[in-house]
Amino acid sequence: MSECTDNWSAVEAAARMVLGAPIAAFIDDCRQQPNSQSQLIAVLHKVQSQYGYLADTHLDAVAQLLQVPAAKVAGVASFYHFFRLKPRGKFIINVCLGTACYVKGAERVAQKIIDELGITWGETSKDGVFTLEGSRCLGTCGLAPVVMIDDAVHGTVTPDQVPAMLEKYLEKAKRDSVGQTRPA
Numbered sequence: 001m002s003e004c005t006d007n008w009s010a011v012e013a014a015a016r017m018v019l020g021a022p023i024a025a026f027i028d029d030c031r032q033q034p035n036s037q038s039q040l041i042a043v044l045h046k047v048q049s050q051y052g053y054l055a056d057t058h059l060d061a062v063a064q065l066l067q068v069p070a071a072k073v074a075g076v077a078s079f080y081h082f083f084r085l086k087p088r089g090k091f092i093i094n095v096c097l098g099t100a101c102y103v104k105g106a107e108r109v110a111q112k113i114i115d116e117l118g119i120t121w122g123e124t125s126k127d128g129v130f131t132l133e134g135s136r137c138l139g140t141c142g143l144a145p146v147v148m149i150d151d152a153v154h155g156t157v158t159p160d161q162v163p164a165m166l167e168k169y170l171e172k173a174k175r176d177s178v179g180q181t182r183p184a
């Protein structure tokens with residue numbers, strides 16, 4: 001076996017370990033397609049749904065296994081807004097910035113969240129619990145101003161309610177982390 005083949009085996013094994021067996025198998029399937037490179041976006045979606053975001057190591061591993069230039073993978077990942085290149089928090093806070101919510105004080109609610117967490121739009125709190133995002137109308141204008149945290153809708157939120165609202169999720173994050181470290 002040549003040194004080159006050995007190197008490729010090691011690179012391939014490392015890439016499979018980084019992505020995990022199910023995604024590596026998906027890429028194997030994609031490579032059977034006539035134009036495997038056209039599957040790049042589908043592969044990146046899979047990686048993101050598995051890991052929450054696309055780390056540099058994920059992008060390199062995809063490039064290796066799909067046999068696509070690393071620059072192309074990085075370019076596609078950064079071009080489309082639906083791909084995330086940074087880790088997200090355990091809970092995603094989505095403040096509605098649609099017209100109805102804006103008129104009812106969404107900006108003040110958002111500012112209170114920003115002050116409480118010490119982060120701004122698109123950022124994740126240092127403890128990794130919250131990521132703050134904004135969105136257009138969430139479809140519940142009757143409850144304006146609306147804040148969604150993961151799938152839970154919080155309606156008619158006032159700035160004064162923000163600390164208690166965040167505290168509930170912090171408590172949940174603590175409970176979950178204790179549950180994870182508790183022996184089975």
Ligand code: FES
Nearest residue numbers: 096098101137138
């Ligand atoms: S504008 Fe906020 S829910 Fe519609």
